[in-house]
Structures are given as C-alpha cells and as structure tokens.
Amino acid sequence: xxxxxxxxxxxxxxxxxxxxxxxVAVTSVSATAQGVTDAILKNPPxxxxxxxxxxxxxxxxxxxxxISPANVSQMTLxxxxxTGLGGGGNTMKSTPILVDGVLYFTMPxxxxxxxxxxxxxxxxxxxxxxxxxxxxQRGVSMLKDKLYYMTSDAHVEALDAKTGKVLWDVMVxxxxxxxxxxxxxxxxxxxxxxxxxGDFDNLQGFLRSLDPETGKTQWQWDATPPVGxxxxxxxxxxxxxxxxxxxxxxxxWGTGNPTPVLNGTVRPGDNLYTCSIVALDPETGKxxxxxxxxxxxxxxxxxxxxxxxxDVTVEGxxxxxxxxxxxxxxxxxxDRVTGKSILTTTFGPVNWTLGIDKEGRPIPNPAKEPAQxxxxxxxxxxxxxxxxxxxxxxxxxxxxxSASPSYSLYFAKPADGTYGWAGADYSLWxxxxxxxxxxxxxxxxWTHPLGRRAGSGxxxxxxxxxxxxxxSGNFLALDTATGKTLWHAGTGGNIASxxxxxxxxxHQVVLLSSGSILYxxxxxxxxxxxxxxxxx
Amino acid sequence: MNxxxxxxxxxxxxxxxxxxxxxxxxxxxxxxxxxxxxxxxxVTVGSQGPPPEHAKFTATQIDxxxxxFIQNCAFCHGKxxxxxxxxxxxxxxxxxxxxxxxxxxxxxxxxxxxxxxxxRFSLPDAQIMELVAFVHSQQDKAMxxxxxxxxxxxxxxxxxxxxxxxxxxxxxxxxxSCHSAxxxxxxxxxKFTGLRLEQEMLSPRDAKTKVTVKTRTGVTLTGIExxxxxxxxxxxxxxxxxxxWPVTAVTFKExxxxxxxxxxxxxxxxxxVHNLYAYINTLK
Numbered sequence: 001x002x003x004x005x006x007x008x009x010x011x012x013x014x015x016x017x018x019x020x021x022x023x024v025a026v027t028s029v030s031a032t033a034q035g036v037t038d039a040i041l042k043n044p045p046x047x048x049x050x051x052x053x054x055x056x057x058x059x060x061x062x063x064x065x066x067i068s069p070a071n072v073s074q075m076t077l078x079x080x081x082x083t084g085l086g087g088g089g090n091t092m093k094s095t096p097i098l099v100d101g102v103l104y105f106t107m108p109x110x111x112x113x114x115x116x117x118x119x120x121x122x123x124x125x126x127x128x129x130x131x132x133x134x135x136x137q138r139g140v141s142m143l144k145d146k147l148y149y150m151t152s153d154a155h156v157e158a159l160d161a162k163t164g165k166v167l168w169d170v171m172v173x174x175x176x177x178x179x180x181x182x183x184x185x186x187x188x189x190x191x192x193x194x195x196x197x198g199d200f201d202n203l204q205g206f207l208r209s210l211d212p213e214t215g216k217t218q219w220q221w222d223a224t225p226p227v228g229x230x231x232x233x234x235x236x237x238x239x240x241x242x243x244x245x246x247x248x249x250x251x252x253w254g255t256g257n258p259t260p261v262l263n264g265t266v267r268p269g270d271n272l273y274t275c276s277i278v279a280l281d282p283e284t285g286k287x288x289x290x291x292x293x294x295x296x297x298x299x300x301x302x303x304x305x306x307x308x309x310x311d312v313t314v315e316g317x318x319x320x321x322x323x324x325x326x327x328x329x330x331x332x333x334x335d336r337v338t339g340k341s342i343l344t345t346t347f348g349p350v351n352w353t354l355g356i357d358k359e360g361r362p363i364p365n366p367a368k369e370p371a372q373x374x375x376x377x378x379x380x381x382x383x384x385x386x387x388x389x390x391x392x393x394x395x396x397x398x399x400x401x402s403a404s405p406s407y408s409l410y411f412a413k414p415a416d417g418t419y420g421w422a423g424a425d426y427s428l429w430x431x432x433x434x435x436x437x438x439x440x441x442x443x444x445x446w447t448h449p450l451g452r453r454a455g456s457g458x459x460x461x462x463x464x465x466x467x468x469x470x471x472s473g474n475f476l477a478l479d480t481a482t483g484k485t486l487w488h489a490g491t492g493g494n495i496a497s498x499x500x501x502x503x504x505x506x507h508q509v510v511l512l513s514s515g516s517i518l519y520x521x522x523x524x525x526x527x528x529x530x531x532x533x534x535x536x
Numbered sequence: 537m538n539x540x541x542x543x544x545x546x547x548x549x550x551x552x553x554x555x556x557x558x559x560x561x562x563x564x565x566x567x568x569x570x571x572x573x574x575x576x577x578x579v580t581v582g583s584q585g586p587p588p589e590h591a592k593f594t595a596t597q598i599d600x601x602x603x604x605f606i607q608n609c610a611f612c613h614g615k616x617x618x619x620x621x622x623x624x625x626x627x628x629x630x631x632x633x634x635x636x637x638x639x640x641x642x643x644x645x646x647x648x649x650x651x652x653x654x655x656r657f658s659l660p661d662a663q664i665m666e667l668v669a670f671v672h673s674q675q676d677k678a679m680x681x682x683x684x685x686x687x688x689x690x691x692x693x694x695x696x697x698x699x700x701x702x703x704x705x706x707x708x709x710x711x712x713s714c715h716s717a718x719x720x721x722x723x724x725x726x727k728f729t730g731l732r733l734e735q736e737m738l739s740p741r742d743a744k745t746k747v748t749v750k751t752r753t754g755v756t757l758t759g760i761e762x763x764x765x766x767x768x769x770x771x772x773x774x775x776x777x778x779x780x781w782p783v784t785a786v787t788f789k790e791x792x793x794x795x796x797x798x799x800x801x802x803x804x805x806x807x808x809v810h811n812l813y814a815y816i817n818t819l820k
Contacts, residue, residue, distance in 0.1 A: 091655070131603050131606050131607065132606070132607070133606060133607065133610055133611050134607040134608065135611040152607075178615070199621065200610075200614065200615055200620060300621065349801070349802060351802070367806070372692050372695075373692055373693055373694075373695040373696075373806075373810055374688070374692075374693065374734070374806075374809070374810075375806050376738075376801070376804055376806055376809050378801065378802075380622075381621065381622055382622055382653075407738075407739075407801045409731075409734070409735075409738075411688050411692070413692065421614065421618075421619065421620060424619055424625060424687055424688060426624070426731070426735060427622060428735060428738050428739040428801075429738075429739045429794075429797075429798055429801070449766070450766075451764065451765050451766070452651070452653075453653065470765060470766060471765075472765035474765060474766065474767065476766075485766065488766070488767060490767070490768075494655060
C-alpha cells in the first residue's frame, strides 16, 4: 500500500498492482463474473454483499452459520488492509461491498478494489481534491459492471469496476452552498438514487434518481418547499441509504432536520417532510405515505436512521413492518403498506415530549424547545442513536442498536437569527450501549454497556451472533439471545463502520474496520487450510 | 526556550485549575498548589473585553486554513468556527483566546479530546499552523461583531431564584451530601463563570473516578482510573505510575463522583437547573 500512498492528484490515480497478481486473484471467478444484477440485489448470494445493507431490507442479518456461538472465540485474523490514510478524523466509515470475489470500499476522496481472498489492492482511485466537508464516506454501490460513488462535494461518479476509471460525473448539489455527501447510492431497477447531506444552511433536501448509464436525472423528489417560501421550513436532507421492498416496489427513506435548526418560531407547524420516513415509488419518485418521527423538530434529530424492513407476526397476524430506532429516542414500528403506526416506545432517557399522539408520533413539549436560559434535554443532539446501522434478528425478534443515553443543554434566542444553526447546544454527558429491543413490545430485552458513545454499527447472523464494536476500539461478538460477549479483539482505533460477513470458497469471513484499516477474520482451520492448499 | 517555559507554566496553571472540579471532600484551596508564574493576561471570550493578542498570520495561511477547516473541522465546529453539530463555538473558546502562536490550539488538534468525542488529527505542522491562523481570524472577526451572535452570555443564564436554588442544594438535590458551599465550592463562581460554571455544576468535566484494585497476589493499589473498557482496567497510582490488568485478573472498587450528577439528570426540572445555577453563581 505504501507504493500507492494516496496523494491528491488532478488526474485519476489508478494503482493496478502487479497485473499478474490481479489476474490470479480473480481467475477463479472471472468465468462467472457478472457484476451486480437486479436478481443479486433482491436475493444476494452467500458469497456476496452487493449493497450498503447487504440485501434491500436493512436488516444486516446474514444467513451464514459456519461461525457460531460455539466457535466464534476461535476466530483469527486472515488479513488486514492498510489504507495508509490514518489520522484523526480520517476514519473508515464505509460498508464494503463484495461482488465476484472483489471488495469495494471507500474513505472520503478514495475508492479501493481489493481481492477478498488476500487483501491485495486491485486498483485505487483518488478523487480530485475539493473543499467540501470530509466527515465520512459510506461506500459505493454497483450495477452490472459499474460502481457508483459520491464525492465529498456532492458529485455522483460512475466508475468502471474493473479499473476504477471514471465513466461519468454529475454534480447533484452545490457544496459551496452547504450540501455535501457521504451516501452509498441505492440502486433499484434502472435507477441510481442519491440525496445530499447538510444542516448548516437553509437548503432544500431532495432525493434524485439518475440513469445508471449516463447519469441523467430521471426524477427528483423534494423534501421541503423551495427555500424562501414564507413560514415554511427548509432542510430535510437525505443523508443515508434507504431500503426497498421489491414486493410492493416501494422505497423507504429517512429525511433530516428542518432549518433553521434550533429556532422553530419562523417555521410553524410540523415542517413536512423533515425528520420523516417517506415511502416513494422508485419509478416516479411519487410519495405514497409519510410518517414523521419528530414533528416540528428543534433539536437536530434527523430521522435518517435506517428504516429496517421485516415480515413479522404482530399479535398473531402476519404484518409487513418498518422499524426505526430514531435519533430522537423513540423506537417505531410502522405498517409499511399503509404507513400507520403499530408501536411507539422509547429506548432510553427522553424528556422532550408531552406523550405520543394517536398516530404514534411524539408530541413535542414547547417548554423543551431551545431557550435563552437553556433547556436540559435528553437525548443530546447526537441522539439516542445516529448514522450507525442497527440489525434485526428475525429468529429472536430482536432489533439491536448502538445507543447513547445522553443529556444536553439547548439554547436559542432572537439574536441567534433564522439562518443555519440559529442557537447553540452543549452535550453534558453520554454513554454507549448496545440495546436489544423486542419488536413486539418495543422494550429492551438486554443491554450491553459499551463505555463511551460508540460508533460501530451492528450485524447479526443466523447462527445467533451479534457483531459490533465499542468506544475503545474493541471488535465484539455477542450471543444474540443474551448479549453476552463471546469474542473480542482490541484494535486501538476508532470503529465507525458496520461489520459485514460473506462466504468465500465455502467458508465464512467476517470483515470489520477500525481507524483506516480493514480486518478479515475466519475460523483458524480454514485459514490454515487455505495456506496448506497454496503451498502444494 | 523562553517561550517553551512560559508555555509550560501556562499549561500547568490551566491544568491545575481544570483539575479542580466539584470533587467531594476536596477543598479547592488546598488541593493542589498553583505554581507561581508570571502574571497572565486575563483571558476573555465572547464579545466581552479587549480582543486577545496572538501572532500575526498571513492571508495565505488563513485561506489555506479555511480550506482545511471546512474539510476536517466544520461539520462539528461550524463553517465559521462558531459552533455546529456537537462541537463548541471556537470563537468563544478560552483555548483560542489564550493561544498565541498555536501552542494551545495545536495541542488540541494533535491530541484530540477523546473523552469529548474529538479525534486527534495527524496533520503536518504547517497545516496545523494554517488551521490555527484560520481559527484566530474567525475569533477576531466574531469578537469585532456587535450584531447577531450565536452563543450564550453569562446574563442569559440568570433567570433562576437564589433562595430556591439554595433550598435545592441543601434538600431536594441533596448536593450537600458531597459538597459544601463554604468548603469545596467556596469561590467556585470565581473559578468558573457563565456557561462553563453551569456545565461544571451539571456534569463536572474533570471529576476523576477513584479506584482501588486488589491483585491476585494480594497487593492493593489506589489511584485514579485512567482506562476502563469491558476487558481491561487501567489506573495511575499515587506515585504516578500506570498499571493495567484484565478485569478478570483483579478485583476493584470504583468511586465515581460523576454518578451522583448523572443520577440527577432525570430528576431536574429546568426551573431546578436555573435556580441551582442562580445559587451556585453567588459562591464567588
């Protein structure tokens, strides 16, 4: 990797490591390599992780069972991949995708294609330097032989998956005005769908569908009215990848906070569709229904946390549900056909509501809006949870989320104005824990302390394992039924991604990242067996 | 050399002051002697007082720092360094006001503030100086403004009732079980003011957890808990030596003064907070 030390370059930096090596690495699959198809996205094979969530449901639940509660403590390192980009804020936040034996993953301004068997680089693309916020990059997505990557300054680029060469580049938002991007695009049918990030500036949130071949806009859905509409909110940016139900041909996206952020007086009412979960038709972008976790938000509690889809039994009846553990401290179960609430609970300290209305939405307490002399609010602005992906284990019915019980002080006064943040808030205290919520009751079945607020997402497997990470850089494997630790590995880094797992040559691999390094774990006998085979 | 020793003394003075939170049974007066040093210019923040003095930076440095700031810092601290998502307003920061030429700001960038969620940044020295230049320029700009300002003035916080706050301190909140207005908290409102005082009141930033560890061989060590996760406990003993053990290899007892503060969060009304602050603010 040192050979390809990532410098910023105006031209595309393609690092095709020893050609022969790349050729050897892909030999075993090249005959069947097909890239990503609609069928793969709808039903990912065991030897793939073709999209941000794995499959479309957002459950991040793998059917693999080779690594189990009985043997997980034996897991050992197969390889690591050093991006060479460490340092402070530069943490890997992407979920790698795995297609045809190749892993594709990102950090801001960088994309890598790496051989999943060895961790060897196939190519590396460094995007041109740009001034936008570099707070994170959550990964690329793929359709056929093209990767779709969002640059920090809100361009979408199509890359040739074989070489990393840029095929087209379109700008979807103006980063100079305050929208930037971190998202892994969602691909449904013939649509590449993206939103932008941003909450400092009074801007209009949107979801845009692009043509996978050309990047041309197919449709755009706007979350809020045009900026400057009197008494109306701006904002509602879509930061995170949505989920999709192929049966209904319906997508589900969370939208971000209204703006001005902490000052709600100039934007009376619910401020639709900010802090909302919206169901959109992927062909047209038409809204089918919306549910608003935070009506008239004044605390920056985006509802962009992953809307997780599951077909479950509620009071003896089969239901198609959507679940969200929301930043505002509430756990929602919604009928995803109608958008109607089934259950609303809290999963930690929450003190900003007057209760829940008949539609299942929290009722904001006006006395808990930011004020000149400060208001003590739970949770804090970072929220009871945030961007980190949760996981749903259908067998136990547990929705497992990395949470952060917290308190803060919120301030706002007329002098703070009506643009951007328009106030100030200060977190006082927080801690981290994994909470396993029973979807039937909305109540935690177990809680696993993580120390300080942690940044890792969660993955579960059908063998009954839960993978995540704590705030001290420990990778964790827990027993899903009880929350007890079965395996851990200290990395000394900041874990800010979500683990994935896949089968490679018949054996299960668990892939995690910490700092700017990727780690692949397997059971030792398979690692040893692979070495023996290679020696023959 | 001269600069270095001055900086060290200043840093010592700051850390000594910061190391005196609302610890139970510790009197602020006699806990740690503040090392005698050259008199320091009082540090000002916000729109009060004269603008802080610092080294001159070039326009090129400030411009380059602005780009770096947008990429690395602006999400948390705001595009204008005036505060943003989870990060404080740097234009009102005492670290910034007290910094002359990167010695204070640079240290925070290089080391991060892990406990508060700020990562450390491995940037070349020249880039760190550019960030320093930009942050100073933003503070200068903010302090010269008299109009619309984000942030919290000391006077914003004084809406409570002193007598009600005293009552809360002595009865409802049971603060007196650990604190005394004439003991550890005497003059606390001189040491901290405004928002910082309220933050210290609600959640003392530097209140360390004390831990007593008993090893398998029967050795008992007492000190400050300096590391703790699910698997390892680390502590610095009274001689300043760091030790760590797997949590399964020892038995240990923690005394965490923050716990009592955390337990109050779910009990406070906003009125309680304002009243209590009004009272604490009288302990000058």
